[in-house]
Amino acid sequence: MIRKLGSFLIALGLIAGFLLILAGPLYRWQLIDLSLGFTLLRWAAYVGLAAVILIIVFLIWQRPRGYRLAALTVAALIGFISFYMPYQQLQTARSVPPIHDISTDLMDPPAFVAVAPLRVDAPNPAGYAGEDTANQQRQAYPDIQPLYLDRDYQRVFQAALTVVNDMGWQLVASDLSEGRIEATDTTFWFGFEDDVVIRIQPEDDQVRVDVRSKSRVGRSDVGKNAERIKNFFAQLRQTLATS
Template identity: 50%
Template structure:
């Protein structure tokens, strides 16, 4: 009886299953830290430094989960245990999926300059007036950074230019306001030829401020936009992408 029981025991004993369960628990913990860091900061449960600390811990755990998943896959395959092997493969795939967004952000950060204030008019950027107190209280401040930022913007984002609308000023302003609301921004001030708004990023809840200015010119109404982050040296291209999306939407609406 003892010999029969021994022969029926799975190869590798409990180790493949234990490794599989451990890798699953570690990848779940990593996902909670990576996915929860942003919402925790956005809900003001932790400050920005602590949130970035959670991201680092989550990345380390994800790396550990990948090592455990690979070990599970190898051990289970050698022991001919298909279920633990499948779990190990799924853990590896999950870690890869979790790291796609951070990897993309890192690659994007290497491709764009470390600037955070983008505008279609670098000589005379639209001013923040209603948002001045919020800007002055923020680390990045109120004033436009100057020619150093402008030269970096020209090289990195040559397509960020003013938009000319073939509309009367009042109609152009109505279209500009409607398009800003369509973007989901919080409108802070709307005047006859300008508006100010705040855009909040989805994950971390970072506040980026937008100023839009309209002026009559010879061939229509010129629309200038400025989008500036309140915190962070680099916006990883977010403000340029926001201006592009806004001007494209406004152009479609005006047509």
């Protein structure tokens, strides 16, 4: 009986891990919808937490050794990860506004042109989300601002293309004469497609770079679009500094 209970607890931890791992790929392969994918994550967290608590109680009660101790420890670790990852995502989602369209220029956001047809069937349209989104962005991400560079216009444009490639984005279009670059970034786990438009313009004696990043699905991006813009600017500065 005790051995069966230990085996059950090991299986419980493994089940939590499978729920966590499979949620993203099953959605990405279009085998389940997004709602069910998130439901699997919730169940991964519930089952994982239960596994951790029950395994700890079992370890204190039975004090197993050898292989059984190692297997239970691994199962508890898997259970903890299965709980912690969804929990961390939930906490992040609660700490940021429920928006999915971030731009360095809120008065005149860069427009999607080549990307627009790719978003026809997307739940979130290509147009800018509006003033309410802009106000929420100002409160949450006051540091998302245009980047001004003392560099040659063409050099900045080419550096931006290099960064797009280095960050693993899929280039959709680039137009040097208009100073516009459009690309799509696909997230690893769920395969969410977020679109990016980069606008590069001479302004006085400098070059101004604006970036807009927008998710195709979901009400909240959990801060991903703002993070993407910050990372792009950081890599653009680094690329220009080393060239």
